[in-house]
Amino acid sequence: MADVIVVGAGPAGSAAACHLARAGLDVLLLEKTAFPREKVCGDGLTPRAVHELMTLGIDLTTPGWFRTEGIRLTGAGRTLELPWPDGAFGLTRTRADLDELLARNAVAAGATLLENTKATAPLLDHTNRVIGVRTPTSDHHAALVVAADGASSRLAVALGLRPRANRPIGVAARRYYRSPRHDDAHLEIDFDLAPAGYGWIFGMGDGTCNVGVAFLRTAHADYRRLLDQWLAPLPPEWALTPANATGPVRGAALPMGFSRQPHYVPGLLLTGDSGGMINPSTGEGIAYALQAARLAADTITTALSRPTPGQRERTLYGYPSTLKQAHGSTFTLGRAFTAALEHPSVMRLATRQALAHPSLTHFALKALGDFPTPTTPRLPDRLAAALTKITPPS
Template sequence: MTETDTAKSVDSERSLSEYRADVIVVGAGPAGSTTAYYLAKAGLDVLLLEKTAFPREKVCGDGLTPRATKQLVSMGIDISEEAGWLRNKGLRIIGGGSRLQLDWPELAAYPNYGLVRKRDDFDEQLARQAQKGGARLYERCNVGAPVIDDRSGRITGVHAKLGEEKTPVTFHAPLVVAADGNSTRLSLAMGLHRREDRPMGVAVRTYFTSPRHDDDYLESWLELWDRRGAEDRLLPGYGWIFGMGDGTSNVGLGILNSSSAFKELDWREVLKAWCASMPADWGYTPENMTMPIRGAALPMAFNRQPHYTKGLLLVGDAGGMVNPFNGEGIAYAMESGQIAADVIVQAQARQTPAQRELALQGYPKVLKETYGGYYSLGRAFVKLIGNPKVMQIATQRGLTHPVLMKFTLKMLANLTEPTGGDAMDRIINGLSKVAPNS
């Protein structure tokens, strides 16, 4: 063998090892990066494939509850104010002519504060943390079709186009994690389609230069009014205002497909109408808008199942993990990523393929035990508030009872002590246990 042949052989072996791993994670959002981080920290060889390059924008409210904050702490992210994080104390709720300010509950299980951070920067921090943990990140890696074993039907890798040159590459691993968001082309290619009986939301948002940028409460509007005409008009959905601490506010609204207006209206125009009804000194006017209005789907309550099949695990939005009560997705993306990583690590330690498969099949069961009953309650809640009259009555009467609203905050944000806790915690946990686990 000549020196040239030897060099080619070495390059070929390097290429094969570079594109092989124990696990492939497709998508470097919160779900994918968290999964990759915990897998790498456990000593597994992980490929993290991201179709765009950081920083990159994602449509989001940018507000993080204590549930998501806990996940960041667990990953060792510096969440200090000096590192650019804005803390919030709780939730301000506006509706029915009332305004109620509720602090996050004092719990042993979760911190008593939330955070705000723009998604382009937030996602990159998680991806870099996964890299520091040992994951191999490929940016500008557009994943296409799965590699399927003809005999078993299992996924054993993915085909992709890499870099600006779109170089065809095939990555190989015995396990693949779909963290590629609501569209999740990988799941669809494996025959996993969205369940039509589960709720879906849509969120639209933009940013404004505003004196309200330094607000230390997340603000939720349960009624959206268009006051431009001769008569005030109640708009469907709910709105939010989150101060970003950088001179801007994130202003957006969400709508559920249980609403009769879901397919009828242009939600960008609805957002504009709502902003036009606000006090002028807040600055939510077209000339102060710093970004275009953008929208995104919110896949809720396990709207794609099963969460494991034939070597593929679904995490985050790919598995419909968004909380139907409040539209929160980041906390559940990160939590499901950690759960998936733990299941994979345990499966890898089994001695035979049959034992490994048995461990992997436990992943959907763990998810249902963790969230199934709570999400079932959320589905019932979504159907109820889809009627604007019900929402209006609940807002007008509920906001005048602070104790009831404290209970509602715990329920909507899923912030209770897992065991013990106060009477509110026990009621919410009890309801979640007796609700259908599906």
């Protein structure tokens, strides 16, 4: 019997396992596949994500990381470059590399990793409290379980926790291309993509770019066709053509804005995509998954140190509130933003106005995208902070 079972060895699961193991807990980390394995993602890591990687003790100086200096926004015939503030930096790294690195880091911290081990169902006691998980070969028991098993979250669904109908669901598709733009130090986002979406070009620094599109599922678009249509008019010298692709187009759902709640039921905490922890405005998920993993681990470590069952449970029930304090207001603003952008004319107007006024763009990125706050905040930073503060988390 472990202290904690973590289901899913993506960024959220491996980060939670690492933090828990470092706290001295007996942690079992289950991964349904074997490393290395593919994951649909933009592979872009913002300064927020970089900070979380540092708290995990990840060595960011080894080969495989590509450093970014900011973001480039394009649309409506305009281009705006925004550096990460105060010398902060971002990174790119393929998820095939990143996920395995984080899982091995958790093992180095003391967690036990079982690959090719699918959790098929939660184990419940007579009070319906989660006390472990079932796999095809055995039952594993633990004081607590962390569900980090992705957007479909078999564990959450088995407990009746399904995505909320009033939360946005996105779709993302990406493909790798050999391209001379592989060493571009800016994450490029193009808003000339309708309906209600954007395209991205992220240099990987290894001769390839991660190129993709993201849009709301309500658009009912074919992501392969949308990607082809967006890439067709781009400059030929960028080499973003099928002949330069290194693999197929892959797509995935993006559960956004805390789409699955509550994030704690007796014995089980949700984190990462299983809890819908993707920013509705930007589609960013890794940073929020890593931060939620740390918050979950802190909650569990504190709870298990309490002397009585009642005190432990009260601590665990505080986890959803902790998450909402961290990101609830930003996600609430993001849901309102995505609702407006379902209208292409609104999106075009917003793109035109924002890129023509850098201060407005900075304000939007701070309020909607958790853009890092500089040491000396400017007026847009202060206004965005005030807006976030008065927005109720939900």
